[in-house]
Amino acid sequence: MSLSTHVLDTAAGCPAKDLFVRLSRRAAHGFVPVAEGRTDGDGRIREWTPLGREWNPAEDPRPGTYRLVFDTGAYLGDEAFFPEVSVVFVIREAGEHHHVPLLLSPFAYSTYRGS
Numbered sequence: 001m002s003l004s005t006h007v008l009d010t011a012a013g014c015p016a017k018d019l020f021v022r023l024s025r026r027a028a029h030g031f032v033p034v035a036e037g038r039t040d041g042d043g044r045i046r047e048w049t050p051l052g053r054e055w056n057p058a059e060d061p062r063p064g065t066y067r068l069v070f071d072t073g074a075y076l077g078d079e080a081f082f083p084e085v086s087v088v089f090v091i092r093e094a095g096e097h098h099h100v101p102l103l104l105s106p107f108a109y110s111t112y113r114g115s
Contacts (some may be wrong), residue, residue: 015043026065
């Protein structure tokens with residue numbers, strides 16, 4: 001699949017290990033969950049677990065609007081000011097690699113389109 005993410009804990013200065021992330025695609029009536037995963041020891045999700053028939057790893061991600069929801073509260077615990085981070089982005093070209101990193105601390109986060 002040509003969609004990856006990477007979560008870095010900027011407060012601790014290390015990758016965010018074992019952080020749950022859900023990927024959804026916008027449909028006519030809102031976002032539909034299509035895949036999920038947990039970050040590995042390097043803070044990356046390299047392979048997603050498909051949910052139902054909405055996601056085909058051989059074809060996706062197809063053009064459309066997507067949302068990554070990071071369960072930052074479970075990772076950061078009581079220190080989390082943002083218990084969930086939602087990043088919505090648009091894929092315009094099928095076949096391109098898309099990388100959406102998250103830089104995380106207890107009181108802030110940022111993201112960008114990576115390579």
